[in-house]
Amino acid sequence: MEKLTREQAVSLHRKMWNWIADETERTRTIINKYEYFKAMGITYSYDIPDYACYCCEYAIQQNNEEYENRCKCCPLDWGSDCDEYMCLDKKFMGYYDGLFERWNLATSIYDIEESIELAREIANLRER
Numbered sequence: 001m002e003k004l005t006r007e008q009a010v011s012l013h014r015k016m017w018n019w020i021a022d023e024t025e026r027t028r029t030i031i032n033k034y035e036y037f038k039a040m041g042i043t044y045s046y047d048i049p050d051y052a053c054y055c056c057e058y059a060i061q062q063n064n065e066e067y068e069n070r071c072k073c074c075p076l077d078w079g080s081d082c083d084e085y086m087c088l089d090k091k092f093m094g095y096y097d098g099l100f101e102r103w104n105l106a107t108s109i110y111d112i113e114e115s116i117e118l119a120r121e122i123a124n125l126r127e128r
Helices: 006-027 033-039 054-062 099-108 112-123
Strands: none
Touching: 006 033, 006 054, 006 112, 099 112
């Protein structure tokens, strides 16, 4: 994937998550990140960001392609006390109570309303 600026990563993140929320609401079915890429015509794996997340891709690029400690470069404030995987945990040993992990759970149990709400919240996270 091409090198992203911070602004591009945040903008693409917001676009993707708002689209996921909109499509989930419109279709009343759970929409995932890979459906977003398909709908946008992004079909080659090297064009899809790492972890299917523009902010993860940006963080990895900022960390010289090293995966270890990449989260310190995430441009978003996930409301977590963790240094790593803030999207998954709010606190160390928080048992996957982070915002993205809550969205994963909502989609897995097919809670459409919760999925929409969490996708919009993810789309509108503050920058760090």
